[in-house]
Amino acid sequence: MKNYDYFINDLLEFLKIPSVSAKQDNSENMHKAAIFLKEILLKYGADYAEVIKTQGHPIVYGEKNVSKDTKTIIIYGHYDVMPAEPLEQWKTNPFEPVITDNKIFARGANDDKGQIFIQLAAFKYVVEHNFLKYNVKFIFEGEEEIGSTSLKQWLTLNKENINASLIVVSDTGMIDENKPSITIGLRGLVYLQIKVTGPLRDLHSGLYGGAVANPINILCRLIASVQDNNGKILIPGFYDDVIEFDNNQRALLNMVSIDEQKYKEEIGVKMLYGEQNYTLIERTSIRPTFDVCGIWGGYMGEGSKTIIPSVAFAKVSSRIVPAQTSKKIAELIKDYFIKVAPPYVSIEVDILHGGEPYLMPLNHKALITAKEALRSTYNIEPAFYISGGSIPIISEFEQILGVKSLLLGFGLDSDAIHAPNENFKLSQFEKGIKTLIEFYKNLEL
Amino acid sequence: MKNYDYFINDLLEFLKIPSVSAKQDNSENMHKAAIFLKEILLKYGADYAEVIKTQGHPIVYGEKNVSKDTKTIIIYGHYDVMPAEPLEQWKTNPFEPVITDNKIFARGANDDKGQIFIQLAAFKYVVEHNFLKYNVKFIFEGEEEIGSTSLKQWLTLNKENINASLIVVSDTGMIDENKPSITIGLRGLVYLQIKVTGPLRDLHSGLYGGAVANPINILCRLIASVQDNNGKILIPGFYDDVIEFDNNQRALLNMVSIDEQKYKEEIGVKMLYGEQNYTLIERTSIRPTFDVCGIWGGYMGEGSKTIIPSVAFAKVSSRIVPAQTSKKIAELIKDYFIKVAPPYVSIEVDILHGGEPYLMPLNHKALITAKEALRSTYNIEPAFYISGGSIPIISEFEQILGVKSLLLGFGLDSDAIHAPNENFKLSQFEKGIKTLIEFYKNLEL
Numbered sequence: 001m002k003n004y005d006y007f008i009n010d011l012l013e014f015l016k017i018p019s020v021s022a023k024q025d026n027s028e029n030m031h032k033a034a035i036f037l038k039e040i041l042l043k044y045g046a047d048y049a050e051v052i053k054t055q056g057h058p059i060v061y062g063e064k065n066v067s068k069d070t071k072t073i074i075i076y077g078h079y080d081v082m083p084a085e086p087l088e089q090w091k092t093n094p095f096e097p098v099i100t101d102n103k104i105f106a107r108g109a110n111d112d113k114g115q116i117f118i119q120l121a122a123f124k125y126v127v128e129h130n131f132l133k134y135n136v137k138f139i140f141e142g143e144e145e146i147g148s149t150s151l152k153q154w155l156t157l158n159k160e161n162i163n164a165s166l167i168v169v170s171d172t173g174m175i176d177e178n179k180p181s182i183t184i185g186l187r188g189l190v191y192l193q194i195k196v197t198g199p200l201r202d203l204h205s206g207l208y209g210g211a212v213a214n215p216i217n218i219l220c221r222l223i224a225s226v227q228d229n230n231g232k233i234l235i236p237g238f239y240d241d242v243i244e245f246d247n248n249q250r251a252l253l254n255m256v257s258i259d260e261q262k263y264k265e266e267i268g269v270k271m272l273y274g275e276q277n278y279t280l281i282e283r284t285s286i287r288p289t290f291d292v293c294g295i296w297g298g299y300m301g302e303g304s305k306t307i308i309p310s311v312a313f314a315k316v317s318s319r320i321v322p323a324q325t326s327k328k329i330a331e332l333i334k335d336y337f338i339k340v341a342p343p344y345v346s347i348e349v350d351i352l353h354g355g356e357p358y359l360m361p362l363n364h365k366a367l368i369t370a371k372e373a374l375r376s377t378y379n380i381e382p383a384f385y386i387s388g389g390s391i392p393i394i395s396e397f398e399q400i401l402g403v404k405s406l407l408l409g410f411g412l413d414s415d416a417i418h419a420p421n422e423n424f425k426l427s428q429f430e431k432g433i434k435t436l437i438e439f440y441k442n443l444e445l
Numbered sequence: 446m447k448n449y450d451y452f453i454n455d456l457l458e459f460l461k462i463p464s465v466s467a468k469q470d471n472s473e474n475m476h477k478a479a480i481f482l483k484e485i486l487l488k489y490g491a492d493y494a495e496v497i498k499t500q501g502h503p504i505v506y507g508e509k510n511v512s513k514d515t516k517t518i519i520i521y522g523h524y525d526v527m528p529a530e531p532l533e534q535w536k537t538n539p540f541e542p543v544i545t546d547n548k549i550f551a552r553g554a555n556d557d558k559g560q561i562f563i564q565l566a567a568f569k570y571v572v573e574h575n576f577l578k579y580n581v582k583f584i585f586e587g588e589e590e591i592g593s594t595s596l597k598q599w600l601t602l603n604k605e606n607i608n609a610s611l612i613v614v615s616d617t618g619m620i621d622e623n624k625p626s627i628t629i630g631l632r633g634l635v636y637l638q639i640k641v642t643g644p645l646r647d648l649h650s651g652l653y654g655g656a657v658a659n660p661i662n663i664l665c666r667l668i669a670s671v672q673d674n675n676g677k678i679l680i681p682g683f684y685d686d687v688i689e690f691d692n693n694q695r696a697l698l699n700m701v702s703i704d705e706q707k708y709k710e711e712i713g714v715k716m717l718y719g720e721q722n723y724t725l726i727e728r729t730s731i732r733p734t735f736d737v738c739g740i741w742g743g744y745m746g747e748g749s750k751t752i753i754p755s756v757a758f759a760k761v762s763s764r765i766v767p768a769q770t771s772k773k774i775a776e777l778i779k780d781y782f783i784k785v786a787p788p789y790v791s792i793e794v795d796i797l798h799g800g801e802p803y804l805m806p807l808n809h810k811a812l813i814t815a816k817e818a819l820r821s822t823y824n825i826e827p828a829f830y831i832s833g834g835s836i837p838i839i840s841e842f843e844q845i846l847g848v849k850s851l852l853l854g855f856g857l858d859s860d861a862i863h864a865p866n867e868n869f870k871l872s873q874f875e876k877g878i879k880t881l882i883e884f885y886k887n888l889e890l
Binding site for chain 2: 021022023024082083085086089146147173187189191193198199200201202203204205206207208209210211212213214216217219220221223224225227229231267268269270271272273274275280283284287288289290291292293294295296297298299300301302303304305306307308309310312313314315317319342343344345346352353387388389390413416417418419420421
């Protein structure tokens with residue numbers, strides 16, 4: 001492809017900016033990434049671009065106007081990335097991108113800086129070759145990984161001026177590079193932090209042990225009580241709003257075969273796990289979860305220290321599915337922990353953020369066009385699938401703007417997004433650009 | 446008391462040396478503390494003192510020989526201290542001792558540097574006033590907080606040369622400064638580290654959540670399964686060797702009344718907790734425990750990171766009671782965790798260290814003399830009690846040398862040993878010295 005290295009070089013510069021949104025005192029890097037993206041938009045053919053200040057990290061907004069009489073699409077992405085910790089598990093520096101084995105290794109190589117560049121490259125191509133049929137509005141945010149608060153506020157304030165017919169997003173993956181697919185659904189998310197406090201200071205575990213409740217023991221007991229041995233959630237009412245898929249729908253979802261042996265090898269587990277009577281695909285798409293993302297308390301150093309700690313913390317998250325809502329589930333989890341915590345300790349539960357699940361209608365025109373574009377690039381019949389991940393802003397777009405999002409992403413499971421050694425395959429980068437060019441060529445709204 | 450400030454000044458210098466035995470690369474400080482103690486021994490009246498190299502931290506050995514024809518007592522203590530973490534909870538620097546409100550604040554102010562100095566001050570006094578009747582051997586180690594490995598080896602190698610009739614130790618507390626007491630028993634200890642490993646890298650909790658077992662969730666479930674809601678341990682066979690005290694023995698133990706309201710206020714808990722049908726005193730002395738001393742895994746930083754972590758760790762300890770043995774209980778706990786861990790994860794359990802419980806006969810001559818000495822200093826009838834804490838080396842002394850230890854300590858619960866803001870009351874320091882002088886004056890072996 002023409003200009004292919006050109007895009008990669010720009011992407012590598014973008015990846016060097018450590019735009020970790022969850023990190024405090026990082027606004028300089030966030031701003032740097034936003035400015036960089038604004039300049040790329042202008043360089044790649046936008047009429048107009050600006051960095052919009054928010055109460056959090058800035059939004060990058062741009063426009064390319066073809067005609068007043070045509071419809072508008074939004075291209076959405078996010079320039080913020082996940083924290084790179086644990087750093088010691090990276091083989092290379094997360095913010096010094098390296099190309100090895102035809103893959104780019106860096107935090108954000110896929111999620112979402114790499115995928116943003118697929119969109120930008122395709123955009124540049126269709127502009128230069130004069131077949132852009134629709135007006136384009138670019139909306140890139142810096143808070144996707146921490147709840148998209150500022151973008152939601154901005155969308156709410158500006159919704160009258162954003163008159164779009166479709167949102168196109170490359171922030172998802174496909175089942176395999178030999179099984180191109182489009183994401184038609186997403187799980188939602190709730191994320192909470194739990195603090196269990198026992199004695200006001202760490203106590204000697206010998207002098208006090210047996211008479212004073214240990215906040216770590218209690219926290220473990222509370223967490224353990226949430227699920228049965230197969231991960232089914234036991235909080236009363238948790239499944240009340242879950243849509244049970246019928247046998248036809250389940251059959252459609254399960255059409256894509258997954259090589260479980262390969263899946264296990266790739267992530268290094270001996271056995272898979274999960275709710276009884278659901279397949280691997282179902283467990284990771286249409287069923288909700290409860291995972292502890294982090295836990296800490298007491299002595300974590302070398303050797304041994306014999307204490308009853310004063311306090312213990314956990315970060316817990318639940319992936320939710322249609323028609324659960326993040327508000328209701330977050331409150332259910334919060335209330336559960338508060339209710340079951342024994343009176344020997346005090347407990348605080350903070351809801352950190354949440355996002356709703358999402359579903360795209362199977363007969364949407366853009367979905368059909370995207371499927372054809374994928375088939376043309378990959379020469380394989382594409383599949384539709386529901387991702388287990390969450391992009392809370394996608395359901396917000398629907399709620400605030402009333403517009404559906406096409407989730408046409410090019411990530412692979414092996415890209416290790418959110419984890420050490422995140423990477424992106426150059427071949428997927430190239431095929432992504434080809435697919436999007438074909439899509440924009442043929443899109444009829 | 447004559448020379449009182451003199452001892453305090455020496456102690457303050459001792460407290461400035463951060464002799465944390467659990468910390469790696471700290472051998473310079475350990476050596477410095479040992480040398481300091483050796484010089485103090487010579488300065489205070491020992492005939493001979495040396496720093497003995499070991500495979501771990503050095504032993505400080507000293508002698509004062511009165512006569513070949515008299516019996517020998519050992520004065521034992523430890524110059525190593527617990528890690529000072531969490532540092533942010535200290536009001537002053539743990540290794541820059543400060544005297545405020547007639548208390549010394551520093552790591553080791555009580556445990557055991559402060560208490561060693563009570564012994565040293567009393568020794569200096571009885572030597573100078575010519576009423577030392579027995580030969581004295583000083584044995585101070587630098588590994589008490591990490592299992593006393595080197596001292597055990599040294600004792601085993603040198604047991605033929607150490608012909609003693611009694612060991613005197615100030616490394617325990619009394620119930621209250623208005624309730625002077627002697628420790629007649631100690632709980633033992635086992636300490637293990639557990640590692641639960643799931644996927645080979647942190648996974649995106651959306652893409653994999655529901656299909657891959659989360660090692661933190663599993664670790665919590667394993668820990669929670671060890672106890673019932675009141676802390677009773679459910680591991681089969683755990684209580685098999687526990688000596689149940691009869692009603693007379695229980696009555697004796699419970700003679701000392703504890704102000705539960707004050708106890709709760711001092712540690713800042715709303716409610717006490719523990720095994721049904723046992724009193725507070727019993728729960729912390731004659732009943733075994735299971736406490737998680739530390740736990741960690743996944744994302745512990747600010748904000749949220751949505752992962753299934755690769756690995757989770759816990760440090761767990763169990764206080765054991767006569768006639769449990771550390772080897773058997775450590776193996777029981779280890780085997781339990783390995784057995785109940787589900788096949789979705791791998792588990793490693795390391796036994797870090799252990800020590801045996803201890804009991805002193807109630808009719809031991811030294812015990813009676815010590816009781817009288819305490820009565821003389823405090824003008825209150827002293828009590829005997831069993832401490833919930835562990836000094837593994839005390840039972841090792843008994844096993845290796847065949848000698849009983851008199852545990853005559855002057856710590857208070859409010860001293861916060863092993864915790865931030867450890868402190869030692871100057872009044873207890875002074876009364877301790879007086880008591881020991883009286884004890885050495887009257888001791889008949």
